[in-house]
Amino acid sequence: MTQTTSDFALHCTAYGNPPAIGMVAAKNPPLGPTDVRIAVDCAAFNFTDHLLVQGRYQDKPDLPFTPGLDAAGKIIEIGSEVRGFKPGDAVVSSGVVGAWAARLVAPAHRLVHIPAGLAPADAVASINSHLTAYHGLIDRASLTAGDRVVVFGANGAVGKACVQIAHHAGAQVYTVMRVADGLQLEDTTRQRQITVTPDTLKEGLRELLDKAGADIVVDPVGDFYTEAGVRNLAWRGRLLVIGFAAGDIPKVPTNLLLLKGASVVGVYCGGLLVQETSAFTQQMAQMFGLMAQGTLTPSPHETWPAQSFTDIWERFSSAPRGTKVLLGFNTP
Numbered sequence: 001m002t003q004t005t006s007d008f009a010l011h012c013t014a015y016g017n018p019p020a021i022g023m024v025a026a027k028n029p030p031l032g033p034t035d036v037r038i039a040v041d042c043a044a045f046n047f048t049d050h051l052l053v054q055g056r057y058q059d060k061p062d063l064p065f066t067p068g069l070d071a072a073g074k075i076i077e078i079g080s081e082v083r084g085f086k087p088g089d090a091v092v093s094s095g096v097v098g099a100w101a102a103r104l105v106a107p108a109h110r111l112v113h114i115p116a117g118l119a120p121a122d123a124v125a126s127i128n129s130h131l132t133a134y135h136g137l138i139d140r141a142s143l144t145a146g147d148r149v150v151v152f153g154a155n156g157a158v159g160k161a162c163v164q165i166a167h168h169a170g171a172q173v174y175t176v177m178r179v180a181d182g183l184q185l186e187d188t189t190r191q192r193q194i195t196v197t198p199d200t201l202k203e204g205l206r207e208l209l210d211k212a213g214a215d216i217v218v219d220p221v222g223d224f225y226t227e228a229g230v231r232n233l234a235w236r237g238r239l240l241v242i243g244f245a246a247g248d249i250p251k252v253p254t255n256l257l258l259l260k261g262a263s264v265v266g267v268y269c270g271g272l273l274v275q276e277t278s279a280f281t282q283q284m285a286q287m288f289g290l291m292a293q294g295t296l297t298p299s300p301h302e303t304w305p306a307q308s309f310t311d312i313w314e315r316f317s318s319a320p321r322g323t324k325v326l327l328g329f330n331t332p
Contacts, residue, residue, distance in 0.1 A: 009101035010309060010327075013064045015055030018313045021067075026103045033081040035105050038091065041120045042303055043099040044070040045316055045325040046128060061097065068099030068327070070127050071106075072120035082108045090114040092123050094284065095273045100306065102329045109277055112284045115292040123288055125301035125324040126161075128269070131280075133161035134287040136218065136240045136267035137169070139279070145170030147215040148234065150205065152176045152225045153245060157299050157322045162218045163188070168295045171216075174208055176201070176225070202228040213237060213260075226250035230257070237262045303328040 007026045014020035031037060046069060051057040053067050075089045085091065085108055092114060093099065093106040114123050137143040149166040153159040154175035166173045173188045179195065185204045186193045196204035205214075205228060213234035219226055222244030230239055230252055237260060239252070252264055273280045290296045302319060304312045306327040316325050 007102050008307075009066045009098075009103075010068075010306060011064045012053050012067050015053065015060075015063070017054050018310070019053040021053065021309050021313075023307065026101050028103065029105060031077060031079045031105060032107075033079040034108050035079045036075050036082060036085055036091075036108050036111065037077040038071065038073045038093060038104045038106060039076050040071045040073040040099065040102055040104050040329045042072055042124060042326045042328050042330075043068045043101075043306070044124050044127065045312060045327060046070065049100075050316060066098040066101050068101070069097060070094050070124050071096075071099035071104050072114065072124040073104070073329075076103075079108070084108070085111060085113075090120060092120075092127070092284070092288075094127055094280075095270075100327055102306075110281070112281050112288065115288055118288055118292040119298075121301060121303055121326055122291065122298035125326060126287075126291065126296070126299040127284065128324075129157035129299050129322075130161045130287050130291065130296055131269050131284050132158050132220075132242060132267060133165055133218075134290075135269055135272060135283055136242060136265075137162060137165050137216070138286075139283060140265045140267050141216045141238045141240055143169050143171060143216065147171045148174070148209060148212065149216045149218065150174045150176065150209070150214040150229060150232070151218045152221045152229065156220065156245070158220045158242060159218070161296060161299075164296050165290070168290065174205070174214070176205075198224055201225065202231050205229070205232040216240065218242065221246045222250050223248040224250070226252060230262070233260050233262045235261055239264045240267050241265065242267045299324050301326055 008023045009026045011024045012019050012021050072092045075087050091111045096106040096110050149171045151159050151162045155177040175186045182195050182197045184195050187208050213232050215234050217229035217239045220242035223246035301324040303326040306329050
């Protein structure tokens with residue numbers, strides 16, 4: 001890759017592990033009436049992008065194409081019908097293919113302003129984890145002050161964001177995370193910790209929660225965690241299904257849901273983006289507001305020069321767990 005100009009894009013010309021990706025001159029297509037043009041500062045390297053450029057994702061764009069779904073930067077041009085945005089605005093574009101480029105054309109309805117006090121890199125690095133946490137607790141679970149909230153995988157990116165949001169809302173928060181000798185459970189209100197084995201997770205939760213049970217169980221883990229969570233739900237409790245980091249997709253004993261008047265609630269921000277785009281952008285804006293005021297801590301991230309994609313590809317696999325890799329387009 002010999003191109004040195006800052007006005008470039010990355011092109012995937014062949015799927016693979018690693019894929020064939022090189023630099024090309026950035027295109028400058030005309031804007032539609034509801035589009036904006038963004039000078040990209042940084043773009044996220046998401047797990048979806050990792051699958052996409054290998055040809056392992058459910059959608060396979062025609063080759064060649066510019067990958068990337070999430071970018072942060074400043075608007076440099078707007079279409080004739082765009083309202084609410086102007087040149088110079090700092091924004092995030094989410095779910096718009098082509099983000100790995102110095103210039104990105106995006107529809108205005110997919111944009112969210114980056115509030116003052118929040119760095120573009122912090123914003124774009126935190127979309128997947130923090131928006132999942134916000135959408136799950138605030139929208140899907142209707143979190144209120146006083147709710148008893150159990151967070152599985154509390155040391156992961158989604159888990160940490162859930163703990164912070166729940167505390168901010170005035171909830172009673174209980175965390176579960178893996179440690180060397182088993183699972184560490186904590187009542188963060190009373191600062192009480194116990195360690196249990198996977199086989200005794202249900203009993204450990206019962207010891208912390210008493211018979212009252214949990215109003216909300218946040219489950220990005222799956223496997224044996226899920227049933228233990230369901231068995232400790234309160235009346236009208238909500239199990240938030242976020243993912244299956246432990247591997248196995250569990251089967252929920254539906255008789256317990258019946259007896260507890262409980263609900264299993266799916267939390268999928270990708271579906272929200274497609275099905276309810278305005279709700280997606282509104283919730284992202286609200287989540288960014290919490291980050292700007294310091295309630296939410298941005299996800300750890302590293303920014304690498306986009307010109308060095310070979311290094312970026314290798315770092316994606318070796319970066320510390322929970323650390324987002326970003327492609328920088330203003331990085332020397």
